[in-house]
Amino acid sequence: MADDxxxxxxxxxxxxxxxxxxxxxxxxxxxxxxxxxxAAYASLVIGRRVNDQAGxxxxxxxxxxxxxxxxxxxxxxxxxLALAEGDWLFPTYRDTAAVIARGVDPVExxxxxxGDWHAGYDPYTHRVAPQATPLxxxxxxxxxxxxxxxxxxxxxxxxxxxxxxxTSEGDFHEALNFAAVFRTPVVFxxxxxxxxxxxxxxxxxxxxxxxxxxxxxxVNAERVDGNDTPAVLAVLxxxxxxAREGGGPQLVEAHTYRMQAHTNADDASRYxxxxxxxxxxxxxPLLRMEAYLKRKRLLTKARRxxxxxxxxxxxxxxxxGVSKDVDPDxxxxxxxxxxxxTPQMDEQAAFLADELSREGD
Amino acid sequence: MATESTKxxxxxxxxxxxxxxxxxxxxxxxxxxxxGPLGGVFRITDGLTAEFGENRxxxxxxAESGIVGMAVGMAMNGMRPVVEMQFDAFAYPAFExxxxxxxxxxxxxxxxxxxxxVIRVPYAGGIGGVEHHCDSSEAYYAHTPxxxxxxxxTPADAYFLLREAIASDDPVVFMEPKKLYWGKDExxxxxxxxxxxxxxxxxxxxxxxxxxxxxxxxxxLEAAEAAAQEGRSLQVxxxxxxxxxxxxxxxxxxxxxxxxxxxxEASGYASVASEIVARVTERCxxxxxxxxxxxxxxxxxxxxxxxxxFQLPGVDRILDAVDDLQWEDQ
Numbered sequence: 174m175a176d177d178x179x180x181x182x183x184x185x186x187x188x189x190x191x192x193x194x195x196x197x198x199x200x201x202x203x204x205x206x207x208x209x210x211x212a213a214y215a216s217l218v219i220g221r222r223v224n225d226q227a228g229x230x231x232x233x234x235x236x237x238x239x240x241x242x243x244x245x246x247x248x249x250x251x252x253x254l255a256l257a258e259g260d261w262l263f264p265t266y267r268d269t270a271a272v273i274a275r276g277v278d279p280v281e282x283x284x285x286x287x288g289d290w291h292a293g294y295d296p297y298t299h300r301v302a303p304q305a306t307p308l309x310x311x312x313x314x315x316x317x318x319x320x321x322x323x324x325x326x327x328x329x330x331x332x333x334x335x336x337x338x339x340t341s342e343g344d345f346h347e348a349l350n351f352a353a354v355f356r357t358p359v360v361f362x363x364x365x366x367x368x369x370x371x372x373x374x375x376x377x378x379x380x381x382x383x384x385x386x387x388x389x390x391x392v393n394a395e396r397v398d399g400n401d402t403p404a405v406l407a408v409l410x411x412x413x414x415x416a417r418e419g420g421g422p423q424l425v426e427a428h429t430y431r432m433q434a435h436t437n438a439d440d441a442s443r444y445x446x447x448x449x450x451x452x453x454x455x456x457x458p459l460l461r462m463e464a465y466l467k468r469k470r471l472l473t474k475a476r477r478x479x480x481x482x483x484x485x486x487x488x489x490x491x492x493x494g495v496s497k498d499v500d501p502d503x504x505x506x507x508x509x510x511x512x513x514x515t516p517q518m519d520e521q522a523a524f525l526a527d528e529l530s531r532e533g534d
Numbered sequence: 535m536a537t538e539s540t541k542x543x544x545x546x547x548x549x550x551x552x553x554x555x556x557x558x559x560x561x562x563x564x565x566x567x568x569x570g571p572l573g574g575v576f577r578i579t580d581g582l583t584a585e586f587g588e589n590r591x592x593x594x595x596x597a598e599s600g601i602v603g604m605a606v607g608m609a610m611n612g613m614r615p616v617v618e619m620q621f622d623a624f625a626y627p628a629f630e631x632x633x634x635x636x637x638x639x640x641x642x643x644x645x646x647x648x649x650x651x652v653i654r655v656p657y658a659g660g661i662g663g664v665e666h667h668c669d670s671s672e673a674y675y676a677h678t679p680x681x682x683x684x685x686x687x688t689p690a691d692a693y694f695l696l697r698e699a700i701a702s703d704d705p706v707v708f709m710e711p712k713k714l715y716w717g718k719d720e721x722x723x724x725x726x727x728x729x730x731x732x733x734x735x736x737x738x739x740x741x742x743x744x745x746x747x748x749x750x751x752x753x754x755l756e757a758a759e760a761a762a763q764e765g766r767s768l769q770v771x772x773x774x775x776x777x778x779x780x781x782x783x784x785x786x787x788x789x790x791x792x793x794x795x796x797x798x799e800a801s802g803y804a805s806v807a808s809e810i811v812a813r814v815t816e817r818c819x820x821x822x823x824x825x826x827x828x829x830x831x832x833x834x835x836x837x838x839x840x841x842x843x844f845q846l847p848g849v850d851r852i853l854d855a856v857d858d859l860q861w862e863d864q
Contacts, residue, residue: 237662237664285664285665289840290838291664306664306667307624338595338596341596341597342597343627370568370572371572377596378595443572444571510835517833518833525832
């Protein structure tokens with residue numbers, strides 16, 4: 174794909190909808206097709222429902238912790254929908270909604286936060302890497318997966334997700350540099366939600382935007398309004414296409430906002446006020462998309478009902494699956510450390526088994 | 535500074551230590567991730583920015599290598615930085631700075647450049663944390679020559695060890711057992727604890743010696759209490775200072791009982807516990823009635839929350855090991 178935009182991102186984040194859900198005049202990109210918009214809307218509704226349900230499960234003590242993407246559902250949706258089936262997604266701990274949107278079973282995704290095991294799903298089934306908790310380390314893995322695919326002559330694109338805080342880690346910069354040097358088909362998608370736990374963006378970076386970091390590595394970059402679903406989709410679609418067609422890595426920064434605390438264990442009132450959070454309520458991606466679809470009469474009552482039903486089905490599956498008490502087998506602690514257990518693993522497994530057999534003696 | 539006995543949690547004691555050190559020495563600077571207005575995710579730095587201003591206690595960009603590397607430079611230039619690594623496993627990006635520079639600078643420069651800095655690392659399990667939040671990483675640091683490594687087990691110890699660490703002219707890796715942050719204890723800050731380099735006998739006993747440190751000390755004390763009810767007298771030694779190690783106190787204790795078990799949460803292979811066993815065996819061989827045993831974590835990645843309790847040394851596992859110390863030969 175010919176791309177004469179140059180390396181620098183646009184001066185303002187790309188927008189297709191204004192805050193009231195009206196199309197903006199002179200938008201940089203065309204709107205995605207109707208069916209795609211409706212699929213995106215369904216994913217937004219489900220994503221919001223996933224966030225709400227996970228929050229409830231934390232309050233019930235069923236999940237140990239949940240980092241919510243409430244308010245970032247447009248980004249979660251865009252990340253999942255922009256990829257083809259054979260592509261890869263490298264998510265973080267805050268991207269549960271995107272992982273579910275990609276097709277991974279919600280209960281398997283929540284295994285980590287429930288505390289039964291670490292990564293609860295098979296990364297190869299849906300080509301979704303384990304959710305990364307260390308920051309930016311997964312960006313390099315994404316480059317490696319994409320490079321391997323390219324060496325084999327496959328047209329796989331890899332999308333690597335991270336937040337604004339992670340762009341300060343060395344691995345983020347090494348990943349951009351490696352990807353650019355090897356012209357690796359990776360889309361680096363930064364959800365800039367303005368906060369790394371308590372630390373605001375201004376303490377994270379003095380660059381004009383996070384997307385501007387691309388130019389130093391020779392990576393095409395773009396900025397997008399992260400609460401404008403059609404714009405996120407259009408920008409990510411273009412980035413994925415460019416990467417697939419040999420245009421090298423792409424950096425996309427979405428401007429959004431972390432509506433809730435870092436996790437339920439965090440107290441956001443210690444570092445930001447209601448007056449800062451409130452204006453973002455009006456920019457809610459779900460309300461904006463709904464307003465647009467209504468205005469364009471794209472959303473029938475039947476379609477809306479069907480989407481609500483799907484969202485409820487996901488929530489029910491989460492509730493039922495997560496509330497099920499599973500007793501993880503302690504023998505499994507020794508089973509996956511090496512491909513073939515070492516003599517020491519066998520010995521220690523036997524020690525624990527003996528200990529457990531004597532319990533209650 | 536509190537001058538008489540008050541009830542403090544370890545988190546509060548550490549906060550007091552930072553506050554007092556900052557008040558006493560304007561060269562002390564505190565920085566890291568979320569240590570400013572939030573007061574750290576464990577609230578250890580709570581109120582420091584408000585009290586001492588944004589220059590003295592500040593948030594950095596999210597980059598551990600950057601935090602430690604910048605501390606090296608500030609320490610080279612007359613300051614005493616105290617940096618926080620948010621969690622044990624999040625400190626690994628700083629590993630190169632710690633191993634190649636923090637630990638070696640004095641030696642590389644023939645003693646001309648010392649680095650008076652403290653790296654605080656909340657560590658170990660027992661809080662039900664998800665992956666990458668519960669590593670027992672002390673052996674990596676203890677194995678690296680040039681690093682002083684200490685770990686408190688009581689609020690009073692936390693206060694005095696941290697004050698001394700900040701005052702030290704050498705870099706100190708200060709390992710804080712997360713699960714002990716919130717437990718309160720009477721603390722008299724006018725009575726200093728022994729210095730870095732000294733182990734402390736936390737409970738007298740005559741039959742066998744439990745050697746523990748950090749998060750395992752309360753567990754060892756619990757085991758000793760349980761053993762006492764069964765008529766066996768266990769002595770508990772808190773190693774506290776992993777580097778330098780107090781061979782004298784530990785070996786004197788072991789010689790007095792002739793039996794020893796080392797208790798630690800970290801995986802046992804190539805661990806601090808292994809080192810303690812080796813040192814004790816080399817020095818006390820002729821006083822030992824049985825091989826020195828270890829009760830440690832298994833040699834596995836730290837388990838998920840639901841399986842964590844299988845990994846952590848508990849009272850029963852410690853008492854089983856004590857039972858194995860060849861009592862029939864007496």
